[in-house]
Amino acid sequence: MGSLTKRVRSTRRLTLCAITASVVVLSSACTTTASDSSGAADSSDRGFLSAEDFATLQDNVKKATARPSFVAPGPPFDASAAKGKKVFVIPTASQLRQCDQIAKDVVALSQKVGMTGTYFQNSGGPAGWIPGMQQAVSQHYDAIVLVCGIDPNLMTPQVKAATQAGIAVIDSGLGDTSDGAKSDPLVTAQTNIPNAQSIRRAMDVAILDHRKEPFTAFLITSNEVPSSVVMEKAIRDEFARYCPKCVLKSTNVAVPDWGTKIQPAVSSALVSDPDIKVVVPIYDGMSAPTAAAIRASGRTDLKMYGCYGGTPEYILQMPKGYPMATNIGPSHLWRAYAVVDQMLRVLTGAGAVPADKAQDPERLFTMDNYQEVTSVPNDGFGAEFPAAYEKLWGLS
């Protein structure tokens, strides 16, 4: 009886030890995994990405989503010499919310330095811009600011007439900072923007989100807009570098057709290729009809990436079921400060900033930081830059 009791106790101890040992082994395994994920992710977590690429993409996204800090585009100068001068501001199309707001901000900032600013409302295209150019020349303005990449070559006679009349023509967003320092000879100065770099960061998020296996992405472009061509090339480059087995399909929809043609084009693409995992409307202005097509498909796994624009109204829809995973773009106010800075440098003889120098930052918004659009001043870009610019101009 006593030996039986001993055997039972011995068996219980053995069982207890075995369970304890198992728990310890499992715990250590879990600890090891947690340790790995905090350092280098294991290969199953990285999917098709190498450890180096995975870390690079994560770092890219982390930097792009962080709040930018101010970097002076050039040396300080005295902006008071521009006092009393007149500037005429033409947005690429007034219905594009960010561009329209940048143009209005340029007018307001010009008035802040003692200039007279005139905003010219138009519906886009040479037919919309040319009357503005002629008005500025006939009324002897000192500067014309073209906002959001108006191509001066589409109205060469008017731009030449302006510069020959001694009017400084400043083109904001005409080229990409990756183009190098070359400027369009038609204009007096230009401020380029990092479109290519921005859309790359949005694609980094798409690749990280779908890193389990190579996927198909569907791009919507508007090739008549120069930045669209630049951004499509950047997207293809980014995929070639980090996901060479991914497939990129695309459709080109002209700006006036966004309302009528994007939705059926995306719907048909989703039907013809169920493997599409990512939809990339290059501009956030394309996102409403794209979102409609995604909703109509009934696929809840599909999201929009890309969406260049930084329009706060779209970003704020992200937590409300709007299938937008990324939105990247400038702060309209910061961009306006950058343009006015360039204009003032030209008008006061301080010398224009080279075209390849990024003058205002862009910020990536995802589901992790969208709330900063409202919680942080200036649409998530902070309150530092206005004072910094005004100090640079000698106003404070």
Place this chain on the structure above:
Amino acid sequence: MSATEAVPTTDERERRPGPGGPAAGGGFAVLAERLALPTAWLAVIVIYSATTPDTFLRWSNVSNILGSQAVLLMLALAALMPSLVGDFDLSLGGIMGLTATVIAKLNIQHGVDIVTAGVAGMLVALVAGALNGLFVVVCDTNALIVTLGMGSVFTGVIFWLTENNTLIGIDPALSQWTFTTGLATIPLEFFYGVGVMLLIWYVTSFTPLGLRALFVGQSREVARLSGIRVARIRIGGFILGGFIAGLAGVLFLGTTGSADPTATAPYLLPAYAAVFLGATSIKPGRFNAIGTGVAVYFLATGVNGLQLLGAKNYVQQLFYGAALVAAVVLSRQLRRR
């Protein structure tokens, strides 16, 4: 120029007395003319089913074709209203956009609930249609010129109300009532469009009002001598056109969730293309609701198939234009037989 001058006039065979209607009187040729467009539609379906068997006939694609064109169907039906009584209204894209803008402005920027905002938007559409009727009919002016001008006025009001910006963030309930909810995965807005189409078909085919509208559309003088109140019928055409264009604006708003001040104007030409294409079918030589609906979906099916085949956008434009020209020329030739 009146709308009836732009398309073949009433087929004589339609007016033949006796049982059996036109098919009985005109024989196979008449039947072939009536069914030419539906047959072409069927042919397009067969061709695409053969060339893209894995995707074209998939239910999700059928749902896509039907659902994605509901806004265009509604605007085409709006364009049908003045056309039926011999008028044109080139401001319908503007009325559609104005309705969407008013609703979005009230709902997004002023916090008005979506139902009240919707009612206000539809009232604006009615008033816009009535203004067109007033200027064209009461002031006896050219419909093309007046509605072109009114379209510019409506567009100007849209830009003024929106400050040229897209209004974003409409109440999601509107999208649920129109687009995101479906029957057999087909968005509800398709059924709204079909409902309006059938209503127009019934009224124009089986009621005295429809007959009077037909008389006015064919010959205003004859209609006037027959005791029909021509002015009232024509004004009614503009008001109903405005109202249905307003409905198209509501569907557009529900579909995209936003009001883009420039997005609605491009719908006008495809809408009129469908109206004219529809006039070559079902009741050849006469604007009709079923023909318009068939035309909308014939064009949509053609474009969808091209998209599935990977055709570039310009090929779709070619298809749209060529289909319209071919249909009108063919109809004209048939009428001359």
